[in-house]
Amino acid sequence: MKNLYLFLLFSFLSLQAQPDSSGATLLTDKQVQTLFPQETLKEIGVTFPIRKVYAFQDKLGKQYLIISENNSNPDKATSIKAFNVLLKEKNPPQVLWTITDAIDDTEQAMWFYTRYISLTDLNNDGYIDPIVLYGTESQYGEPYEENRVKFIIYYLGKKTAIRHQNSSLDDGRHTQIDRSYYKLPLALKKKIRSIVATLEEREHALFNTETIKELKK
DSSP: OHHHHHHHHHHHHHHHOEEOTTSSEEOOHHHHHHHSOHHHHHHHTOOSOEEEEEEEEETTEEEEEEEEESSSSTTTOSEEEEEEEEOOTTSOOEEEEEEEEEOOTTEEEEEEOGGGOEEEOTTSSSSOEEEEEEEEEESSSSTTTSOEEEEEEEETTEEEEEEEEOOSSGGGOEEEEOGGGGGSOHHHHHHHHHHHHHHHHTTSOOOOHHHHHHHTO
16 A cells, blocks of 8 residues: 555656756655655755755656755855655665755855756766756855855766865966866766856856866866
8 A cells, every 4th residue: 555655646746746957857845745754854864944856767766856955045044955865665765865065164155056956867878967066155255256166966876076166366266176077978077067158157156267178178
């Protein structure tokens, strides 16, 4: 009976969830409450208010990306957590990976850049290649002038990070790229470069020419 309930629940959510620009589907608040009651959230480790939950599927099975921030107003959050959760009918929730961070003493807010999240199979190998971005608001300058931006990329379960410190001055901008980035498939690198270009176009970050060249390697 429990397995039948889960089957019907997953089927209902698949029909009702709305497509999202990330490539996944975005659950409504009601769907989140149905699929993730408080006891399940406690088991997973979710303690912050949930901002969004994305649903997607690949060879591993049905997965969910839970985006949470420690304030109901994302513009005022000071720490964040994300959980990639695999749900199977006969098993408890399995957390595949998490993202956790908080502001430093020069910052006043932090939030996920949900408009830049990508949850698609970029290289057509049957597995989703998550790209998640979040950033901060500095205590100095305009909101995006001295901010920090971080890319988290998961390829076949392995994490790659790109950490960027923004600045209005060339010397104040610097980017740290994990060595594993250079081993990523070309399709993932192209997607990351596309996001970087969009960040610059929308003035959410500015990268030095040297960094752009590095990202093309």
